[in-house]
Amino acid sequence: MSSTKETFSQISPSEFFYRNRDLAGFSNPTRSLYTSVREFVENALDACDQKGILPDIYLSIKAVDVEQPDPKQYILTVKDNGPGIESKHVPLAFGTVLYGSKFGLKQARGMFGLGATMAILYGQITTNKPVTVKSNTDGKMQDEFVMLLDIQKNKPIIQKHTTKESSKIGLSVSIVLEGDYSKAGTKIRDYVSQTSLITPYASIIFEDPTGEKSHYPRIVKEMPPPPTIIKPHPHGIDVETIRRMIVDTHYQIPTVDNKIITKVRSELGLQKKNLNPAGILDRAQKRWSNLSRPVRTVIAMMSFLNLDFDGLSKIRIDDLDIANKKLTYWNFGESQSHLIELDPESPYYKQLANTVQGDTLHSFLTKRFQRVGPTTADKFSEFAKFKAEKRIGSMTNEELVRLSDALQKFEEFLSPDPSCLAPLGEEPLSKGIMKFFNPEFAAVIQRSASAYSGFPFIVEMGIAYGGDIPPKGIQVYRFANRIPLLYDEGSDVVLKVVNELDWTRYKVKGETPLVIVSHICSTRIPYKTVGKENVADRPELERELKNALQYLARKLAVHMSRQGMADMAKKRANLYSKYVPLIAQFSTELAGKKQEPNYKQLIKKGSELEEQQI
Amino acid sequence: MKNSKSKAKKTAELKKEKVLTLLQNHGLIMYNDLDQGKFPQFAVPSRSVSNIVYDKKLRQYILGNTSALRSSKNMSQLRSFTQLAWLAFFANKLIREGKTSTLRDIYYSSQAFAIDFEDQPESDNIIVDLEAILTSAREDFHIFPEERSSVFGDLTIEYTVPGYEGKRMNLSDHPDGYLIGPSLSSAELVDTSAELVIAIEKGGLFTRFVEEKVHKKFKAIIVDTAGQAPRSTRYLLRRLNGELGLPVVILADGDVYGEHIAMVIKSGSANAAHLRDLTVPDAKWLGVWATDIEKYKLPTIPMTEFDIKRIYELQKDPRYQEGNWKKQLEVFLKLKRKAELEAFSKYGLTNITDKYLPEKMELAKSL
Numbered sequence: 001m002s003s004t005k006e007t008f009s010q011i012s013p014s015e016f017f018y019r020n021r022d023l024a025g026f027s028n029p030t031r032s033l034y035t036s037v038r039e040f041v042e043n044a045l046d047a048c049d050q051k052g053i054l055p056d057i058y059l060s061i062k063a064v065d066v067e068q069p070d071p072k073q074y075i076l077t078v079k080d081n082g083p084g085i086e087s088k089h090v091p092l093a094f095g096t097v098l099y100g101s102k103f104g105l106k107q108a109r110g111m112f113g114l115g116a117t118m119a120i121l122y123g124q125i126t127t128n129k130p131v132t133v134k135s136n137t138d139g140k141m142q143d144e145f146v147m148l149l150d151i152q153k154n155k156p157i158i159q160k161h162t163t164k165e166s167s168k169i170g171l172s173v174s175i176v177l178e179g180d181y182s183k184a185g186t187k188i189r190d191y192v193s194q195t196s197l198i199t200p201y202a203s204i205i206f207e208d209p210t211g212e213k214s215h216y217p218r219i220v221k222e223m224p225p226p227p228t229i230i231k232p233h234p235h236g237i238d239v240e241t242i243r244r245m246i247v248d249t250h251y252q253i254p255t256v257d258n259k260i261i262t263k264v265r266s267e268l269g270l271q272k273k274n275l276n277p278a279g280i281l282d283r284a285q286k287r288w289s290n291l292s293r294p295v296r297t298v299i300a301m302m303s304f305l306n307l308d309f310d311g312l313s314k315i316r317i318d319d320l321d322i323a324n325k326k327l328t329y330w331n332f333g334e335s336q337s338h339l340i341e342l343d344p345e346s347p348y349y350k351q352l353a354n355t356v357q358g359d360t361l362h363s364f365l366t367k368r369f370q371r372v373g374p375t376t377a378d379k380f381s382e383f384a385k386f387k388a389e390k391r392i393g394s395m396t397n398e399e400l401v402r403l404s405d406a407l408q409k410f411e412e413f414l415s416p417d418p419s420c421l422a423p424l425g426e427e428p429l430s431k432g433i434m435k436f437f438n439p440e441f442a443a444v445i446q447r448s449a450s451a452y453s454g455f456p457f458i459v460e461m462g463i464a465y466g467g468d469i470p471p472k473g474i475q476v477y478r479f480a481n482r483i484p485l486l487y488d489e490g491s492d493v494v495l496k497v498v499n500e501l502d503w504t505r506y507k508v509k510g511e512t513p514l515v516i517v518s519h520i521c522s523t524r525i526p527y528k529t530v531g532k533e534n535v536a537d538r539p540e541l542e543r544e545l546k547n548a549l550q551y552l553a554r555k556l557a558v559h560m561s562r563q564g565m566a567d568m569a570k571k572r573a574n575l576y577s578k579y580v581p582l583i584a585q586f587s588t589e590l591a592g593k594k595q596e597p598n599y600k601q602l603i604k605k606g607s608e609l610e611e612q613q614i
Numbered sequence: 615m616k617n618s619k620s621k622a623k624k625t626a627e628l629k630k631e632k633v634l635t636l637l638q639n640h641g642l643i644m645y646n647d648l649d650q651g652k653f654p655q656f657a658v659p660s661r662s663v664s665n666i667v668y669d670k671k672l673r674q675y676i677l678g679n680t681s682a683l684r685s686s687k688n689m690s691q692l693r694s695f696t697q698l699a700w701l702a703f704f705a706n707k708l709i710r711e712g713k714t715s716t717l718r719d720i721y722y723s724s725q726a727f728a729i730d731f732e733d734q735p736e737s738d739n740i741i742v743d744l745e746a747i748l749t750s751a752r753e754d755f756h757i758f759p760e761e762r763s764s765v766f767g768d769l770t771i772e773y774t775v776p777g778y779e780g781k782r783m784n785l786s787d788h789p790d791g792y793l794i795g796p797s798l799s800s801a802e803l804v805d806t807s808a809e810l811v812i813a814i815e816k817g818g819l820f821t822r823f824v825e826e827k828v829h830k831k832f833k834a835i836i837v838d839t840a841g842q843a844p845r846s847t848r849y850l851l852r853r854l855n856g857e858l859g860l861p862v863v864i865l866a867d868g869d870v871y872g873e874h875i876a877m878v879i880k881s882g883s884a885n886a887a888h889l890r891d892l893t894v895p896d897a898k899w900l901g902v903w904a905t906d907i908e909k910y911k912l913p914t915i916p917m918t919e920f921d922i923k924r925i926y927e928l929q930k931d932p933r934y935q936e937g938n939w940k941k942q943l944e945v946f947l948k949l950k951r952k953a954e955l956e957a958f959s960k961y962g963l964t965n966i967t968d969k970y971l972p973e974k975m976e977l978a979k980s981l
Contacts, residue, residue, distance in 0.1 A: 016951070404836075574688060575692055578687070579692050579693065579695075579696040580686070580698070582696050582728070582729070583644060583648065583654065583695070583696055583699045584648050585697040585703075586700055586703035587641045587642075587644035587699060587703075588640070588641075588643020589698075589703055590637055590638060590642075590643070590644070590645075590702055590703055591641035591642040591644070591645040591705055592638060593645060594706065597645050597646075597648040598647045598648075598649055599649075601647060602651055602653065603655075605651065609689065610689065
């Protein structure tokens with residue numbers, strides 16, 4: 001009898017992404033080159049946005065060996081004038097997967113900063129060449145790292161680290177990767193040019209493999225206001241998130257170590273004095289209202305266990321059973337478990353109990369979520385059939401599920417706070433569109449904030465008509481969080497909304513020279529796929545898009561009818577000089593005359609009439 | 615007979631000259647206006663329902679006095695004015711060159727002259743405008759619809775169309791009959807031995823009548839109207855009646871439509887209220903009457919709702935307010951059933967020619 005033995009082993013995040021690189025947009029040399037460009041450019045723009053710096057981005061793609069046919073090795077370099085990354089963080093930031101600073105709840109182009117390391121990883125596995133990172137944060141010294149990734153250990157291997165004097169603040173990342181520019185080129189050029197449209201405050205230079213430089217100059221000089229990090233909205237919360245929110249607070253019995261002892265001493269004014277437990281409790285009583293929660297908790301423990309600091313540091317609280325009023329602790333010194341009864345009459349009992357059970361539902365709601373006030377919290381408690389005073393730490397699993405469910409369903413919460421969003425703004429968008437398309441007519445609109453499933457979003461849209469726009473029908477430029485979306489447009493919600501509109505009602509028919517620019521800002525764009533190229537049709541989002549589009553279409557219709565009248569006037573201007581000679585020709589033949597009548601006078605009269613009527 | 619013959623000889627020629635003169639006059643007026651710096655204009659009789667009235671004296675529908683001015687001074691009418699001028703010019707050419715055209719043809723011909731008709735309905739409309747201005751049917755200026763009606767009998771005609779001028783033809787030479795087309799419409803009617811014209815609604819019965827030698831038995835010219843008689847057919851009937859002095863009798867299905875076919879031959883249609891010379895006021899409707907259905911025990915079929923609606927419509931028409939016309943409508947409405955001409959076949963193929971027709975002809979004398 002033979003048996004197969006399965007081995008289980010943990011894999012590192014790097015390894016996971018190495019094995020699943022298709023998911024992140026690195027499926028083939030064409031797509032990978034495009035995705036890498038995107039990730040680096042977006043990181044650079046995000047870095048500048050966060051510090052309020054007007055971005056200067058330089059992007060270059062160079063073939064390692066020009067003679068070779070595609071796919072081949074390319075050197076991809078992206079340089080920015082952002083804040084740079086401190087020397088000590090560089091290896092971790094670029095040498096490990098899942099190391100990032102973007103975990104807060106606010107709008108940014110990338111989520112988590114995964115993509116850049118993925119690109120580095122992809123470059124390494126296709127060419128076995130290191131990544132070069134140059135960073136300068138202070139305008140004095142520039143650090144240069146040449147690194148490889150240890151995929152299995154998810155750790156950087158620094159091959160070279162040098163410093164040199166430099167006055168230019170910013171970051172430059174350069175990788176070698178296998179790519180296919182002949183196929184990816186069009187998309188990359190589209191990406192860069194469309195990025196310049198939605199980032200009119202940035203200056204972007206793109207040097208392609210042929211050495212040709214495209215420069216997209218800065219169109220507006222003002223940065224749009226930066227987004228702020230905010231608390232979550234109740235609608236965007238699930239059970240697991242609530243559980244984490246309960247745990248990750250200071251509502252825990254603190255471990256008594258030197259740090260907390262120092263804290264207790266300082267709050268009691270006992271830096272230099274040693275008191276016995278009774279003396280400490282006495283002192284704490286007098287200062288109770290000024291003590292912090294962890295200190296109060298330590299004092300409460302002291303009272304029940306009758307231990308001094310030294311004693312407390314040798315035990316570990318294992319369980320606090322509020323229902324049976326029992327406390328279990330482990331004594332390290334004795335290697336023995338103790339169980340003591342708690343006196344519910346003791347003034348310290350409540351302190352301990354509250355600590356373990358955490359906030360009341362009421363204060364949990366008002367303190368931990370955005371835009372929930374006392375009245376709403378009360379109303380919600382009633383709706384969810386919980387007492388507002390209920391300690392959330394005491395909730396059973398079923399109750400937590402019920403709470404989470406009620407948070408989703410309660411409709412009286414204010415809509416999510418849009419201050420975490422960073423729309424471009426009507427003026428920069430309009431300027432971008434004017435510069436980019438040079439149209440005869442353009443209009444923009446920024447809708448007020450709305451939300452789907454607790455995630456706020458804002459729709460910005462622009463319409464441009466005529467001018468330099470080729471008459472190829474309606475072209476749609478889609479953006480999400482200032483990123484151009486170029487692939488999979490067929491299934492996108494914006495396309496759906498544009499196609500469903502009855503354009504004939506707005507005087508648009510046939511091959512009209514028309515452009516629509518749609519920008520969706522959200523803390524979480526509802527992408528349909530991991531590739532982040534098309535947006536799903538959430539009803540709330542669809543409604544906002546539709547309203548924006550209808551508004552713009554109406555503006556266009558007004559323009560079109562004005563223009564139609566102008567055209568008509570132009571047409572009329574030639575009406576008499578067109579028709580009178582014809583009438584003359586026909587009447588001459590009908591009357592059997594040889595010479596045409598002298599109708600010049602009549603044409604003159606006609607044009608006078610025309611002028612009167614216009 | 616002789617007298618009418620010599621008069622007939624000139625009819626087609628006269629008509630042609632009349633239309634040409636009308637066209638030239640309009641051309642002259644336009645020409646002079648242009649030369650004097652005046653904006654030329656046409657008065658187009660209004661064809662709206664409110665301007666269509668029944669003239670008891672003429673015994674047909676005519677247009678009232680309302681007419682609209684189509685002026686080249688008005689910017690929004692300038693284009694249609696030019697179209698009208700072009701059509702007059704083009705009709706003049708057609709007549710002078712002895713050529714014919716169709717409605718569709720006109721639409722395409724216009725494109726050679728930068729006269730932008732947007733579609734055929736627009737050009738068709740301008741044609742009716744010109745008819746109204748000249749009070750002449752489009753056939754008079756050589757614009758014909760598709761033809762489908764035909765004629766058979768002892769009638770000698772003389773062509774006037776180019777290439778056939780002076781050529782004569784007897785219309786009893788071909789048993790299928792002769793198509794009433796442009797050349798027949800413009801031909802002179804020379805001679806006939808017939809004493810009667812029988813207009814019949816259906817091609818099948820027309821053939822039966824030829825086979826049964828109705829033209830000989832009744833000394834008749836037989837005309838197949840192929841449903842509602844087209845203008846060229848109505849014009850031919852009028853000429854046979856007017857120029858050759860032949861009485862016209864009509865046989866149609868025994869239903870409300872059959873009755874109205876007879877009425878239109880007799881006194882025209884509202885659609886052609888702007889035209890003259892398309893009616894035969896003395897024409898007689900022989901049948902099939904509603905009262906014949908019971909009298910001859912004809913097999914019937916029930917009327918549809920649409921048929922009944924049509925009866926109510928016609929009851930409002932001034933021409934159906936008295937006499938046999940009124941009576942038959944009422945009987946149809948009472949019966950709510952109808953009979954086709956073919957219904958006589960129940961009593962044998964020749965029943966209609968041997969029995970029904972002679973009886974009705976006898977009756978017609980007293981009508």
